[in-house]
Amino acid sequence: MKKNQMEIVVKLNVSAEKRRALEMYCTDFAGTMQKDLQAAAEQILTQKYNKSVPKAVREYVELCRDEENSSAATSEK
Secondary structure, rough: OOOOOOOOOOOOOOOOHHHHHHHHOOOHHHHHHHHHHHHHHHHHHHHHHHHOOHHHHHHHHHHHHHHHHHHHHHHOO
16 A cells, blocks of 8 residues: 555445355456456546545645655655
């Protein structure tokens, strides 16, 4: 996890039969599911962020992130 990231835990209810079938026929069930859910969650969160957070605030957050990245790169040299 990156420095300025936080973890969000989501619980999903799935029938035991469907989970067993997925585990039986999907050789990398846990890894594949994690990647798929991560991609879907990132897409949903980005859409919600862009819809809910005012543009000026998003621009400010991006500016702060860019300045922080610039400072970190300078201090590593």
